[in-house]
Amino acid sequence: MKKLIPLLGLLIIMATLEAQNGKVIDTIYANEQKTVSLFFPGPIRQGVTGASNFAFSFNREKAQYFGLLQATPGEESNLLVVTQDGGIYSYLLRYSQKLERLNYFIAGSESIGNERTGPTILPHQELSSIDLDTIPNSDKALDYPKLCSQLLRNPRPFDQIKYKDGVTIRMTKSIYYLNEVYVVFEIDNDSQIDFEINTLNLYKINGNKKRKASYQELLLSPIYQYKVPLMVPKGQQVQFVFVYRKFTLGIREKLLVKLEELNGARDVLVKRR
Structure with a gap:
């Protein structure tokens, strides 16, 4: 539970500040036929999707800068990624049979905040879309x-x-x-x-x-x-x-x-x- 508390607190802060910032976050499209690559400015420490029809994979043994996204037909969702330096990145996810982009190079300026300093940009984030039961906590790990x-x-x-x-x-x-x-x-x-x-x-x-x-x-x-x-x-x-x-x-x-x-x-x- 110790690792879940900071993440949950972060999402609550984002939801609380929603009315104060109208910035719309980017949408990433994916499907089951092609792999979409996301390159971040720092090594990925954690990545969570809000629905089971989206799968975000990254190297959990050796920290790397990129992750892979695939999807099957279903409702739109969201992706939350935390890099090793504490940077937090959030995107909407949608399924599309036709993909115009297969590679996303994420700039540090796209970070919505940092675990250590709190949010700087408010995304449209729904707490209910994160399945906390699927995130391994420190005791369980x-x-x-x-x-x-x-x-x-x-x-x-x-x-x-x-x-x-x-x-x-x-x-x-x-x-x-x-x-x-x-x-x-x-x-x-x-x-x-x-x-x-x-x-x-x-x-x-x-x-x-x-x-x-x-x-x-x-x-x-x-x-x-x-x-x-x-x-x-x-x-x-x-x-x-x-x-x-x-x-x-x-x-x-x-x-x-x-x-x-x-x-x-x-x-x-x-x-x-």
Whole structure:
């Protein structure tokens, strides 16, 4: 709860000052077919969307300046981003099939304020649009390593196996706990070349990719990663855990895992129910 209190206080201040400032914040458009990149003036520490049909992902292990946004059809929402220097950025989010921009370079002047000094510009912010239950607090975050460690010590059967050029990726069925989903991944490198990981992403997909009009692909952003390696040495095997916000699959929906190699072409895809 300790981390939630400052964030909640910030949003309350914004709402209180709304009548005093009529500045309209920018709107960012996204869809499920393309990835929209947002580059901030400082490394991202936290990013929250107000609705589940929008997904904002960023590197939670190694601070980076950019995040990726995708969306599925639904109501408009908002995005709140906090950089490591305390800068706060807020934008409206809308779904659009046609995107005029795929890259946004955010200037420091677009900050609505700072955690340490309070708001300087008032955005149109709705408190009800932020799902506070999905933001890990300090007490809860301490449990992640313990729970993930237990999963690795007592592994469940791996549900899928995919092999390409000596590299195999496996994953367990989704493990639900409270408001989160835990997935254990395993990468086995039987080749004679070290496998450097560029990205490993999990998507929720719907439809047939051959029929682009009906195909939807939504990126699921992890809220915690445990023992994720940068490289799998030749002849070795590694296991690690991703924690996601709770999600469910519809009748026609599946999960898709994309493992991409850094400076190589040994990309592996796993699709499962």
